[in-house]
Amino acid sequence: MCTYNILSIDGGGLRGIVPVRILQKIESITKRRVQDTFDMMAGTSTGGLLVSCMTLHDAENQPKYTLDEIADIYINQGDIIFPIRSGINKLFHKVSNLFSPAYSGSGLEKVLKEYVTDERIKEALLPILVSTYDLNGNRPVFFKSAEANENPEANAKIYDICRATSAAPTYLPAYTFNYKGKILTGIDGGVYVNNPTMAAIAEISKYGNKGYYKKKDGTDVRYSDIRVLSLGTGTYSGTITEKEAVDWGELQWVTQITDIMMRGVNQTTDYESGEMLDDGNYLRLSINIPDEKYADMADARKETLDYLEKQIKEQVTDNEEKMKALEKFLANLAEASDCSGLQAALYI
Numbered sequence: 001m002c003t004y005n006i007l008s009i010d011g012g013g014l015r016g017i018v019p020v021r022i023l024q025k026i027e028s029i030t031k032r033r034v035q036d037t038f039d040m041m042a043g044t045s046t047g048g049l050l051v052s053c054m055t056l057h058d059a060e061n062q063p064k065y066t067l068d069e070i071a072d073i074y075i076n077q078g079d080i081i082f083p084i085r086s087g088i089n090k091l092f093h094k095v096s097n098l099f100s101p102a103y104s105g106s107g108l109e110k111v112l113k114e115y116v117t118d119e120r121i122k123e124a125l126l127p128i129l130v131s132t133y134d135l136n137g138n139r140p141v142f143f144k145s146a147e148a149n150e151n152p153e154a155n156a157k158i159y160d161i162c163r164a165t166s167a168a169p170t171y172l173p174a175y176t177f178n179y180k181g182k183i184l185t186g187i188d189g190g191v192y193v194n195n196p197t198m199a200a201i202a203e204i205s206k207y208g209n210k211g212y213y214k215k216k217d218g219t220d221v222r223y224s225d226i227r228v229l230s231l232g233t234g235t236y237s238g239t240i241t242e243k244e245a246v247d248w249g250e251l252q253w254v255t256q257i258t259d260i261m262m263r264g265v266n267q268t269t270d271y272e273s274g275e276m277l278d279d280g281n282y283l284r285l286s287i288n289i290p291d292e293k294y295a296d297m298a299d300a301r302k303e304t305l306d307y308l309e310k311q312i313k314e315q316v317t318d319n320e321e322k323m324k325a326l327e328k329f330l331a332n333l334a335e336a337s338d339c340s341g342l343q344a345a346l347y348i
Contacts, residue, residue, distance in 0.1 A: 011045025012233025013297025048165035131189025232286025236295035
């Protein structure tokens with residue numbers, strides 16, 4: 001029996017290096033590109049950027065970028081998106097951030113223009129689902145390959161999708177463009193669905209047998225066919241004291257609320273997904289970030305990247321328990337998905 005394999009990736013700014021490293025580990029286990037293991041990809045914010053870039057294609061209809069090339073963006077261009085500040089410059093921006101986004105958006109736009117040109121969502125190698133929240137319409141929006149396949153007005157540019165899904169409030173300015181004949185002003189989808197796993201499950205549950213979504217053997221997708229790997233970008237594991245929760249005002253809360261909101265959404269979605277899918281059909285992998293010093297998703301310092309790399313190895317890719325869980329999950333895909341050839345690849 002073929003399964004339908006979904007990859008879901010959370011938002012989290014430069015902490016997107018976490019799912020990239022896990023995906024590289026998966027490729028080393030399966031000896032296959034992740035695009036050949038999964039049938040659909042869903043992402044929010046940095047996760048939306050990742051699934052968009054992984055499903056871009058070259059002239060031969062092959063993946064345009066390798067995971068190594070994508071990792072290089074986080075490693076070497078993070079400070080273009082989120083410039084590092086220090087000294088008096090850092091102090092000045094702390095004050096100015098009270099009245100405007102912390103970063104202009106020009107850095108992100110420069111990187112996107114370099115790596116994403118005129119591609120549209122309908123052209124993606126795999127079906128993708130990417131979230132944003134439309135301030136103009138006061139509504140959640142999901143950019144979907146399936147919808148773009150039916151409606152030309154929904155065939156948005158990947159550049160516009162990436163810019164809208166990653167416009168995190170307080171970090172980056174909102175992004176306005178024309179979508180389906182209306183003006184959409186998008187902010188980070190993480191304000192309501194930082195972990196898009198349930199959105200992907202809902203999409204396939206309703207539309208899996210409506211013609212667009214297919215398993216690798218060409219048949220429709222049944223609910224029992226769904227398998228989901230959900231990748232987080234790391235969560236600060238510290239807590240807010242009772243005194244802080246009682247005494248804080250707007251200024252203190254605004255610096256913490258984004259992370260609290262994302263953490264709650266991620267954990268709730270993880271619980272719901274685990275309850276919705278049978279044992280063995282769902283796996284969640286992420287890391288805890290014990291030190292608040294390295295928790296800011298816009299921190300482009302090498303020191304922070306090195307810290308995250310260390311935590312990824314200790315908690316996931318070099319962690320015996322997590323690797324057994326991952327290998328068991330992948331083996332489940334292989335056993336159920338012999339039509340894809342994954343079975344043979346796993347045991348080369």
